[in-house]
Amino acid sequence: MAHQYFVSPEWLEANLDNEQVRVVDATIFFDLDHDEMLRTGKEQYENVHIPGAVEANLFDLSDSEAKLPFTAAKQKDFVTKLEEMGISNDTHVVIYDSGPQVGVNYSASIWAARLAWQMLYAGLEKVSILEGGLDRWLAENRVTSKEIIRYSKGHLQVEPKDQYYASKEDVMKAIQDDTTNLIDALSPEQFRGEIAPYGEDKAGHIPTSVNVFYGSMSDSETGELISKNNLALKFLESDALSPDIDIIIYCGFGVGASWIFMILKSLGKQNVAVYDGSMDEWTQDSNCPIEKSKIDLDF
Template identity: 45%
Template sequence: MDEIPLIVTTSWLAEHLDDLKLRIVDATVFMKFPEGGGPPNVESGKTSYEQGHIPGAVYADLAGELSDPDSPLPFTVPPRGLFIEKLTELGIGDDTYTVVYDQNALVGETVAASYWASRLAWQMRYEGFGRIAILEGGLQKWQAEGRELSKAKVIPPKAAFTGKQRPEMLATKEDVQKAIEDEQTVLIDSLSPEEFHGNQSADPRTGHIPSSRNVFFAIHADEQTKELYDDGKLRASFEQIGALDPDKKVITYCGGGIAATWTALLLNKLGQPNVAVYDGSMNEWASDPSCPVVKSENS
């Protein structure tokens, strides 16, 4: 198989389960935000995976093995060599294609966006892995349709990988600082309107990066069916801020560089190839007093 869509349906995946070149990856991470505010508690999805996963799926530990162990920030990209080592151990390489899913849920709250799956897929593309898709609706949709789950331990064959890194997909703090005054770059804040306006945030300084526009990552799919809205409705959210202009570059950010990858994925789906993710996002930006933060009234 040469190409697969950026997003595939549960029916599509069910039809391809027996393909020996297919690799299925569960990228679930659980986050629970304290009632009094502050940073979220992060929990691996490995136990949940062991209790039941899509047949043939392996588990990828984004919060542990696939984030930089030496970074002061959570979830930033790990050293390239480490990432490639872990992915090839999962059987992913030059001759395979991958479908990534998660449980698209915060603890106690359902979100119709597979942002942990998109985070892993984004990291893979950044390091040069190709032919990656996100499962629309994630594990929740798969289960709701009565499809099979497995508890079997999966031992994938180790793979070989020769792809090249794509540095244009990652934005640094310095890139964002330049983008604030650059009319050819669109900054998108993927957090909720409350967080964007500075009324609700786990960051030390609340608000958003100057000149950024707010497109909440969780508004693009039906919360009941978990299915994405049609492209026409998706385009409306981004066209009004000029994010689909092929002559412009887009930088997406959020709190920790996770939800921003979902926004980037949708922009790619809609035909905008010039998208980078600010990996440090507000975790890094708001922690640096020299970086300006704008707080505005919610309207």
């Protein structure tokens, strides 16, 4: 049976006592109205989490020397921190979070996906996201805990899968390459340049990219993914499901893009990568082109 990149609450609840399953809480609160716009879910985790879950601080699991937030950590450092969570090669890791951003009207486990992408990029194989995240788990009145468990150190022997990672240079080449398509995972408004978080002169998207908004993949109420047929329709314009087309996904800082990456993996896509620096890096380089468009290709 093929690996499932998303698991249901029913599946996870039935496997909570499985010693080969490690549940990971990757919650980050992204709150534009809070003094600390980006903060960990540590306080929430200490009050309520899925039984047996360990907390994953995505700040600590990123490259501390990088200029951009949530830059993928160096392989050795990242693997060591996963081992400290009790993760080994035979561990099935199931990751969840508490939603993409405080106050939005859509659902997407982008923080769980970011960690999932990092793990797959590092070379792990058995990595899944809990469909609907903690919100769905709580809404369905499933068992929770305050107990914090310390696991014995795991042992990982993995090699990075470089094909899952894209650099600024890779994206620049893709603009001129008919066999590599770009997906912009940001909102249609930001894609078109109507919202300009990096400044009006940097509003818009990377040329040739197609907009597939990360917030359009799930039911906004339950967090359940829409049907596989409807997911596939989202990627028609980008030709993302063609085995002959390489895909590079970007967003603001590589988090929403990781959600699209995981969905494409669940649809069987092999040749897909995340542009780690995304628009945070792209907009800082005057040599990197940006264009605006009135065409919304997401539906």
